[in-house]
Amino acid sequence: QSILGGAVFTHLHGHTEYSLLDGLSRIQPMLRQCQALGMDSVAITDHGGMYGVIEFYTEALKIGIKPIIGCEVYLAPEERHSRKSIDRSPFHLTLLAHNITGYHNLIQLVTKAHLEGFYYKPRIDKDLIAQHNEGLIALSGCLNGEIPRLVTENRVEEAYKSAQWFKETLGRNFYLELQRHPALPELETVNSKLIEFNRTLDIPLVATNDFHYVSREHASLQDILICIHTNTTVNDDKRLKLHGDSFHIKSPNDMALLFSDIPEAI
Numbered sequence: 001q002s003i004l005g006g007a008v009f010t011h012l013h014g015h016t017e018y019s020l021l022d023g024l025s026r027i028q029p030m031l032r033q034c035q036a037l038g039m040d041s042v043a044i045t046d047h048g049g050m051y052g053v054i055e056f057y058t059e060a061l062k063i064g065i066k067p068i069i070g071c072e073v074y075l076a077p078e079e080r081h082s083r084k085s086i087d088r089s090p091f092h093l094t095l096l097a098h099n100i101t102g103y104h105n106l107i108q109l110v111t112k113a114h115l116e117g118f119y120y121k122p123r124i125d126k127d128l129i130a131q132h133n134e135g136l137i138a139l140s141g142c143l144n145g146e147i148p149r150l151v152t153e154n155r156v157e158e159a160y161k162s163a164q165w166f167k168e169t170l171g172r173n174f175y176l177e178l179q180r181h182p183a184l185p186e187l188e189t190v191n192s193k194l195i196e197f198n199r200t201l202d203i204p205l206v207a208t209n210d211f212h213y214v215s216r217e218h219a220s221l222q223d224i225l226i227c228i229h230t231n232t233t234v235n236d237d238k239r240l241k242l243h244g245d246s247f248h249i250k251s252p253n254d255m256a257l258l259f260s261d262i263p264e265a266i
Helices: 028-035 052-064 098-117 126-131 146-152 158-173 186-202 216-230 252-257
Strands: 041-044 066-075 092-096 136-138 174-179 206-207
Touching: 028 041, 028 052, 028 098, 041 052, 052 066, 052 126, 052 146, 066 216, 092 146, 098 126, 098 136, 126 146, 126 158, 146 216, 158 186, 174 186, 186 206
Parallel strands: 041 066, 136 174, 174 206
Antiparallel strands: 066 092, 092 136
């Protein structure tokens, strides 16, 4: 149990300031917040890179937090050498190193994403995942993950086949990632389908909160950061934004309450 006397939870999907112009969480305040909320471990999963990994690892050990090293990689819709219009919108995939072999494989994937698959974003493909998956745990990702995006596009059969592929390739090291952000109602449609896949394909579930900032009150600062990233202003209604103010480090009790109907995901 946590020191708050409630649920046990670990954030496995989080962005630091090293998710360049997309994450606001500075590493020391992020770790201190996790500690204050009674958590003894946390993952770093910055977009497309591992720039913050050494600082994260070092600072986490100083205060007794177990550092889980990961990356939210970009996955090419087809293959990493493709340069078609569809390749401008790669999928997202959450990867976590389970051990030192996984860490080395994660380095291989991120390096090859930049050197072989770069097109707007550093991208890997399923061929690379098949080559470099030992010691890695994969979560299906946010709304931009392959399976969630296929579900939202009503391509459910393709989503099912993708889930099958990940299970066949990664075995029990593949999890269906559930998220709940009130301002993204489409997540509930995705979650219901993921729970269905959990039952029909026997793929385990895991709840995450995709945090980009430490505390709820930082949401407006995150909004400004994204404006800088996308060269827009806060007055532009059509711009990219993180809807709502729920992309912060929630407490174990908050997460347990949020997923009280699916306790096995916590």
